[in-house]
Amino acid sequence: MKFLGHVTVTLKRGVFDPQGVTVKNALHNLSFSETEAVRTGKYFEVVMESANPAEAEKRLNEMCDRLLVNPVIECYRCHVEPAEEMESAT
Amino acid sequence: MKFAVVVFPGSNCDHDCYHVLSEVLGVDTVYLWHKEQDVGEIDCIILPGGFSYGDYLRAGAIARFSPVMQAVRDFACKGGLVVGICNGFQILTESGLLPGVLLPNRGGRFICQDVYLRVENTDTPFTSLFSPGEVVKIPIAHQQGNYYASSGAMEKINNENRVLFRYCGPEGETGVRTNPNGSMDDVAGIISEKRNVLGLMPHPERASEGMLGSVDGKRVFQSVAKWLEEQKHGNK
Numbered sequence: 001m002k003f004l005g006h007v008t009v010t011l012k013r014g015v016f017d018p019q020g021v022t023v024k025n026a027l028h029n030l031s032f033s034e035t036e037a038v039r040t041g042k043y044f045e046v047v048m049e050s051a052n053p054a055e056a057e058k059r060l061n062e063m064c065d066r067l068l069v070n071p072v073i074e075c076y077r078c079h080v081e082p083a084e085e086m087e088s089a090t
Numbered sequence: 091m092k093f094a095v096v097v098f099p100g101s102n103c104d105h106d107c108y109h110v111l112s113e114v115l116g117v118d119t120v121y122l123w124h125k126e127q128d129v130g131e132i133d134c135i136i137l138p139g140g141f142s143y144g145d146y147l148r149a150g151a152i153a154r155f156s157p158v159m160q161a162v163r164d165f166a167c168k169g170g171l172v173v174g175i176c177n178g179f180q181i182l183t184e185s186g187l188l189p190g191v192l193l194p195n196r197g198g199r200f201i202c203q204d205v206y207l208r209v210e211n212t213d214t215p216f217t218s219l220f221s222p223g224e225v226v227k228i229p230i231a232h233q234q235g236n237y238y239a240s241s242g243a244m245e246k247i248n249n250e251n252r253v254l255f256r257y258c259g260p261e262g263e264t265g266v267r268t269n270p271n272g273s274m275d276d277v278a279g280i281i282s283e284k285r286n287v288l289g290l291m292p293h294p295e296r297a298s299e300g301m302l303g304s305v306d307g308k309r310v311f312q313s314v315a316k317w318l319e320e321q322k323h324g325n326k
Contacts, residue, residue, distance in 0.1 A: 015238065016272070018198035067155070070148055070184065072191045073238060 002083040003048050003056040009069050009076045010041035044068060047083055056080040091318045094122040094132045096162070096178075098142035098153050103175065103295060107138045110298040115311055124156040133318050134171040135162055137178025139231070139293060149192065149234050150180035159185055171215055171314060172287045176232055179279075179289035188282055188289045189247065190239030195232070196272025202231040204303070205270055207278050207292060208258040211251045214281055215317035216288045219309040225262045226306035228292040230270060230278075235291040237273040237280075244274055255279035255290055 011017050017039055024038040046063065050056035057080050069076045095107045104121065111119040122129060124142075129135060143152035153159065159181070166172050166187055174182040182188040195201055204227050209220040220226065239247065247253060256276040259268040264276045271291075279290030294307025 015193065016196065016236075018194055018196060022198055067151065068147070070151070070191055072183075072240070073193065 001050060001052065001056075003050050003053065003080045004083040005044075005046035005048055005056065005060040005063075005078060005080045007044040007046065007060065007064055007068055007076055007078040008041060009044070009064075009074050010039055011073055012075050015073045048080075050080075053080055053082075091117055091133050091315060091322070092131060093117055093119040093134050093136060094129060095119060095136045095138055096122045096124065096158055097138075098124045098140065098156065100142045100144055101138050101140035101177070103139035103177075103293065106293075106295045107136050107175070110295045110308070111136075111311060114298050114308065115315060117315055122158060124153070124158045127157045127161055129158070129161045129165050129170075132165070132170070134173065134314050135165060137162070137172065137174040137181050138295075139176030139178060142177055142181065145177075145234075148184065149177060150182075150184035153177075153181045154184040163187065166282070166287050169284065169286050171318070173216065173310070173314070174287070174289040175293055175295065176230075176235075176291055179291055180234065182287060182289045187287050188280060189243045190237055190274075190280075192232075192234045192291070193236040193238050193272075194234050195236050195270070200231075200233040201235070201270050202229070203270070204229045205278070205292060206258050206260055206262075206268065207255040208262045208264070210253050210256055214254060214285055214288075214313075216281070216310055216313050217254050218316060219313045223262060225258060225260065226297075226309075227304045228294055228297040228307045229304075230292050231296075232271070232291055235273065236271045237275075237277040237291075239274060247277075247280055248275065250283070252281050252283070252285075253277055253279070254281055254288065255292065 020038040027035040255278040294310040297304035297307030
């Protein structure tokens with residue numbers, strides 16, 4: 001079965017994010033004065049072949065732990081969904 | 091005595107390191123391609139600066155899984171000397187051979203300039219030719235050199251006297267003004283627990299010939315050569 005995994009990686013709280021601060025300042029300059037904070041991050045889509053959703057999710061977590069995320073500074077959340085819909089859409 | 095300079099796709103200080111070792115120091119030096127699985131008869135491995143694998147994902151994150159890094163890891167575990175410069179330092183932290191991580195510079199910009207460094211510990215294979223507290227001038231050139239470690243890890247590094255170089259001013263003073271990139275505790279270079287792996291953001295290979303403005307960096311390589319020589323003759 002084909003699955004589509006979604007991974008969002010962000011810096012842990014307390015780790016300074018200069019890009020986020022720069023974007024926040026730019027938003028202020030554009031008069032979005034309500035902006036209190038911006039944190040930047042990374043997003044991955046992983047198309048994968050797996051026996052079932054549980055297995056796909058387990059493998060996706062392993063990918064995060066081994067390569068996609070540096071646990072010293074980053075945290076992540078991820079989930080998988082069947083990928084058939086995406087295939088028919090393309 | 092033989093040095094090896096690892097070449098990753100995207101390394102761009104490999105030739106500089108090779109030049110300084112083979113021409114300026116006159117020691118036997120070879121290149122080590124990233125696909126090599128065996129380092130061979132080598133006494134010291136240099137991971138040079140550059141943008142290995144385009145710095146994709148995170149600086150050093152992909153290089154860490156290249157075949158040669160497994161060999162470098164084995165070499166380091168047996169006590170072999172490893173020096174990671176700039177991107178090499180980033181690869182060493184991603185590999186877990188050194189603690190912590192190099193974050194983007196606090197100012198968000200690439201910084202290329204001479205900096206002053208205070209030599210904190212000279213009782214190591216990499217700094218024996220410096221004097222304690224000496225201030226040296228070596229250039230940096232990086233976008234991600236802002237050293238960060240968990241507070242527990244940083245405390246351990248400090249307690250074990252494993253910071254070899256700290257950013258400072260010309261008189262050795264440290265603080266926000268003399269810290270170019272936001273590095274925790276002004277860290278510019280640290281060594282591993284076993285004291286055989288050095289990672290540093292400044293480029294000693296760019297400060298090894300008088301015509302380039304400073305020869306302070308040369309002593310890092312000379313210290314290693316001296317240490318290897320002494321090992322060979324059983325003086326240590």
